[in-house]
Amino acid sequence: MLNFYDLRLNNRDPVYIQAAMYVKRQIWLRRALSGDKLPSRREVAAQLSINPNTVQKAFKLMEDEGYVRTSSTLGSIIYVDSEIIARIENELTRELVKPFVDSAQELQLSFDSVVELIREYWEVE
Amino acid sequence: MLNFYDLRLNNRDPVYIQAAMYVKRQIWLRRALSGDKLPSRREVAAQLSINPNTVQKAFKLMEDEGYVRTSSTLGSIIYVDSEIIARIENELTRELVKPFVDSAQELQLSFDSVVELIREYWEVE
DNA sequence: TTGATTGTATTATGGGTATAGTACAGCGGG
DNA sequence: CCCGCTGTACTATACCCATAATACAATCAA
Numbered sequence: 690m691l692n693f694y695d696l697r698l699n700n701r702d703p704v705y706i707q708a709a710m711y712v713k714r715q716i717w718l719r720r721a722l723s724g725d726k727l728p729s730r731r732e733v734a735a736q737l738s739i740n741p742n743t744v745q746k747a748f749k750l751m752e753d754e755g756y757v758r759t760s761s762t763l764g765s766i767i768y769v770d771s772e773i774i775a776r777i778e779n780e781l782t783r784e785l786v787k788p789f790v791d792s793a794q795e796l797q798l799s800f801d802s803v804v805e806l807i808r809e810y811w812e813v814e
Numbered sequence: 815m816l817n818f819y820d821l822r823l824n825n826r827d828p829v830y831i832q833a834a835m836y837v838k839r840q841i842w843l844r845r846a847l848s849g850d851k852l853p854s855r856r857e858v859a860a861q862l863s864i865n866p867n868t869v870q871k872a873f874k875l876m877e878d879e880g881y882v883r884t885s886s887t888l889g890s891i892i893y894v895d896s897e898i899i900a901r902i903e904n905e906l907t908r909e910l911v912k913p914f915v916d917s918a919q920e921l922q923l924s925f926d927s928v929v930e931l932i933r934e935y936w937e938v939e
Numbered sequence: 940t941t942g943a944t945t946g947t948a949t950t951a952t953g954g955g956t957a958t959a960g961t962a963c964a965g966c967g968g969g
Numbered sequence: 970c971c972c973g974c975t976g977t978a979c980t981a982t983a984c985c986c987a988t989a990a991t992a993c994a995a996t997c998a999a
Binding site for chain 2: 781790795809
Binding site: 854855856867870873884885886887889890 | 974975976977978
């Protein structure tokens with residue numbers, strides 16, 4: 690049973706987007722596999738301390754994007770096939786790397802200096 | 815006279831934030847120097863095809879952050895000293911690199927694979 | 940069977956953002 | 970002097986997001 694306790698919400702992006710992205714990352718990490726159950730809308734809302742309506746919106750989005758299926762009898766489960774996984778992988782890496790490279794180049798940073806900056810932040814926590 | 819023709823607005827972030835960030839980047843790139851004039855609110859609105867009120871909000875933000883000064887006689891001009899430049903540099907690199915590294919680590923990417931991904935996107939246009 | 944949980948839906952409120960439209964005092968160039 | 974531009978301010982509208990508070994039919998366990 691996938692849970693949402695690890696998800697730390699930020700104040701920048703819509704909450705329902707963040708929730709769906711979280712599930713996407715779990716699929717990417719192979720921590721969410723086809724058939725895995727998701728908690729109920731109300732349970733997820735409790736885990737994240739958000740409104741059940743916002744969770745409903747996230748589930749709706751995940752269903753539309755194809756990796757969550759819902760039946761009123763069984764609740765919601767993960768569904769992924771190779772096509773969906775490939776789509777998610779492309780989406781996650783592209784959405785991560787592309788804007789970063791664009792911004793770095795807009796600031797006219799060199800490739801080497803960017804690598805150096807990342808190295809600085811990589812280990813520190 | 816600094817203009818805003820190069821700024822491509824996205825649909826993700828508030829427009830007035832993007833406008834202020836654009837000026838910040840020009841300062842970072844030393845394309846905007848102390849004393850450089852900014853167009854009027856209405857002129858910026860025209861350059862970006864947005865509402866003058868939104869521009870006013872951007873100018874208000876830039877004044878609050880210290881790198882734009884306005885007098886009703888001379889209009890708005892850039893003002894930066896070494897302290898402000900240092901602050902902007904830290905802010906831009908941190909806001910660029912930190913979230914990127916956080917996301918990459920959340921996807922459990924290795925440092926080397928991240929560098930490789932960036933290399934893939936770096937030259938491509 | 941009864942009661943609790945489920946997915947789903949609706950209405951209302953509030954905050955943030957962006958827009959449109961208007962207004963006004965101050966200043967400068969013709 | 971006067972017209973136009975300036976910065977500034979205000980109201981109203983609209984959209985998206987998030988929340989609160991319900992409501993209801995279907996399902997399942999006790």
